[in-house]
Amino acid sequence: MSRLFGTDGVRGLANGLLTAELALQLAQAAAVVLGHDRSANGARPRAVLARDPRASGEFIAAAVEAGLSSSGIDVYDAGVLPTPAAAYLVADLEADFGVMISASHNPAPDNGIKFFARGGQKLPDEVEDAIEAQMSKEAVRPTGADVGRIQRFSDAEDRYIVHLLRTLPHRLDGLTVVLDCANGAASGCSPQLFKDAGADVIVIGADPDGLNINDGVGSTHLGPLKEAVVKYGADLGIAHDGDADRCLAVDDEGNEVDGDQIMAILAVALQKAGKLRDDVLVATVMSNLGLKIALREAGITIVETAVGDRYVLEGMRDGGYNLGGEQSGHVIFSDHATTGDGLLTGLQLAAQVALTGKPLKELATVMTKLPQVLINVKGVDRSKVGSNDVLAQAVAAAEAALGETGRVLLRPSGTEPVVRVMVEAADEETAQSIAEHLAQVVRTELALELASN
Numbered sequence: 001m002s003r004l005f006g007t008d009g010v011r012g013l014a015n016g017l018l019t020a021e022l023a024l025q026l027a028q029a030a031a032v033v034l035g036h037d038r039s040a041n042g043a044r045p046r047a048v049l050a051r052d053p054r055a056s057g058e059f060i061a062a063a064v065e066a067g068l069s070s071s072g073i074d075v076y077d078a079g080v081l082p083t084p085a086a087a088y089l090v091a092d093l094e095a096d097f098g099v100m101i102s103a104s105h106n107p108a109p110d111n112g113i114k115f116f117a118r119g120g121q122k123l124p125d126e127v128e129d130a131i132e133a134q135m136s137k138e139a140v141r142p143t144g145a146d147v148g149r150i151q152r153f154s155d156a157e158d159r160y161i162v163h164l165l166r167t168l169p170h171r172l173d174g175l176t177v178v179l180d181c182a183n184g185a186a187s188g189c190s191p192q193l194f195k196d197a198g199a200d201v202i203v204i205g206a207d208p209d210g211l212n213i214n215d216g217v218g219s220t221h222l223g224p225l226k227e228a229v230v231k232y233g234a235d236l237g238i239a240h241d242g243d244a245d246r247c248l249a250v251d252d253e254g255n256e257v258d259g260d261q262i263m264a265i266l267a268v269a270l271q272k273a274g275k276l277r278d279d280v281l282v283a284t285v286m287s288n289l290g291l292k293i294a295l296r297e298a299g300i301t302i303v304e305t306a307v308g309d310r311y312v313l314e315g316m317r318d319g320g321y322n323l324g325g326e327q328s329g330h331v332i333f334s335d336h337a338t339t340g341d342g343l344l345t346g347l348q349l350a351a352q353v354a355l356t357g358k359p360l361k362e363l364a365t366v367m368t369k370l371p372q373v374l375i376n377v378k379g380v381d382r383s384k385v386g387s388n389d390v391l392a393q394a395v396a397a398a399e400a401a402l403g404e405t406g407r408v409l410l411r412p413s414g415t416e417p418v419v420r421v422m423v424e425a426a427d428e429e430t431a432q433s434i435a436e437h438l439a440q441v442v443r444t445e446l447a448l449e450l451a452s453n
Contacts, residue, residue: 375438
């Protein structure tokens, strides 16, 4: 049986893989594993619950609340809020754990459940495994006064916004910012945050109806944001994904500024301010080679991790570093957050524009991106990526051809049923050609293995 937890919680088609029954079982198991300790005065364990605005989040949240409260956990229901807000509130409330219901950048029919431990920390694999193992055991069923209670966490959004405003190195007065909230969890708090920070705010993608999350807007669809920034003559645009744990940006001319460029800008800024711990940035193997080159010239070292913000977090914790992230826009400021926070990232990026007086386009020249081609290959057996000899030989040949002018990364996705083929090269044509060749090898070889099994 395959592992239930993926790279970022349990995720799948709502009412397909992720049913109300499964949500209930997960919550009951998590109650035992994460909420087993009572406080010194005997009070019940507490959990913070939040969700993005997907329609399915309503019944999944109800199932999770039932599972937790019936297992003796008091639930603080924060309603629709970003994932990083849920993580922050677990720490701020000193709750025992937290639950976020979201499928992030995935389309509306999908959903997911992720857990945070005390302090708003993501769970290590062994704790997720313990929850999964507990699901096959008898649930804890207290009675009478020992059952958990459910209450609305009425000031959750305000607490989160006040926290973010306290991190500002410079107010945003005079800046015009376009926000694309992906019709997701940031639709309420992101516009309020940037207004409170002093910016003139134009908002798109902030009319969630439960079905339009990430639909043609947000960090995976930057076209509308680019058009809006140019149309309104804004200084920059900020795009969130459905649960707002990531941020991509657009400069005043409508050019995309990706997570690597954002990390480069912020790493250099923190270094100049003497606040980049050990002059280190933690980034994944998917980050552009140009980021490493640029930061090396700035005297900043990159520590590489596997793909996934949880692995970036582990790398940051292990080394005591305070900045890390992914090309996709997950950026983690461990001085202020325990997970990727798209609102915090956008706020810090806009603050650099205000503080330096330089347009975002100029700030982004801190690094030169090498051409990078990413192809997602569907319908193949992800589990065989590391064991197919023909595929390994094809990758080795591609790496030999590129030499020191590029690189190849081929890996199974942890959140989607695809194999990712990424190639960087000195020019776009070479990167595209090699990536397409490797993608075809993946289709042929892994499809053949599926057919033979």
